[in-house]
Amino acid sequence: MSQNPQVRSEPRVSDVNVPVIEEFRANGGRVGGMFEGGDLLLLTSVGARSGREHTTPLGFVRVGDRLYVVASAAGADRHPDWYHNVLAHPMVRVELGTEEFGVVAVPLEGEERDRAFAEIVARVPGYGDYQARTDRVIPVVALERPFAEGEVATLADKLVEVHTWLRSQLAHVRAEAEAYLADRENGGSAPLGLSLQLRQHCLAFCESLRFHHDGEETMFPHLERSDPRLKEALERLRAEHRTVERLRGELEALLGDLSAADPVRFRAELDRMSEELETHLDYEETELFPTLAAIPFPPTAPAR
Ligand SMILES: [Fe+2]
Ligand SMILES: [Fe+2]
Secondary structure, three states: OOOOOOOOOOOEOOHHHHHHHHHHHHOOOOOOHHHOOOOEEEEEEEOOOOOOEEEEEEEOEEEOOEEEEEOOHHHOOOOOHHHHHHHHOOEEEEEEOOEEEEEEEEEOOHHHHHHHHHHHHHHOOHHHHHHHHOOOOOOEEEEEOOOOOOOOOEHHHHHHHHHHHHHHHHHHHHHHHHHHHHHHHOOOOOOOOOOHHHHHHHHHHHHHHHHHHHHHHHHHHHHHHHOHHHHHHHHHHHHHHHHHHHHHHHHHHHOOOOOOOOHHHHHHHHHHHHHHHHHHHHHHHHHHHHHHOOOEOOOOOOOO
């Protein structure tokens, strides 16, 4: 899944990492020297301030079917840059072995973080040494693979794939918000404001949605030229994009300050978004599928 909206040019790599990344890619993910025998992946994140992509080699730890990276910075007192990047843009790309895929980066909090960190240290004790060197709580970031990519042969298949992702991600965020509110109402331990996990999933959804609709807006004029009967449907879809875009902006604004965000209002915004988006996705599928099903994906090169 390549859904990152900020992809504009070659990712930046700091000089010290260039040979590591080259070796990684040349050897199917294996790197010697100081990394010999360690589990390494490449994380490509979007700069929190620059908006540019950065690729960083990182150790990873697998616990069951979960994949973790640890923002240890070798025990330094500051979080590494990539950690700030994933907080701002949770949709990141991972290269692992010879595979490359999109994930949602979700830093764990509270007991969940402590439990995962203990499991990580049991497998790679060096992370415990790093934690001993600093007063900051070293973040543990789960890399969640959103879904297995299915067979995509046409643009209609691609649309289903992305719509499925958007529907599932929004459902996930709504379920998390419900659980969070229920915990608060029952006097549970949920902190004021919103949880980091909820925020990351919501931001990932918003980023994917914006990227998807930007892509569709670029595609619509071509569709209209190839089938002028779609004109009316496309006008309605564009208007729906504007409505959904406004709601997305309101949701993201609520996530700006987690401690001040009102969970009840957040839930109400999610409900509105769900309603508008479901209507939009259903209508789009009904109106565009017959045309999109005839267009191969990925696009084939024109015949010479
Ligand atoms: Fe759309
Ligand atoms: Fe769509």
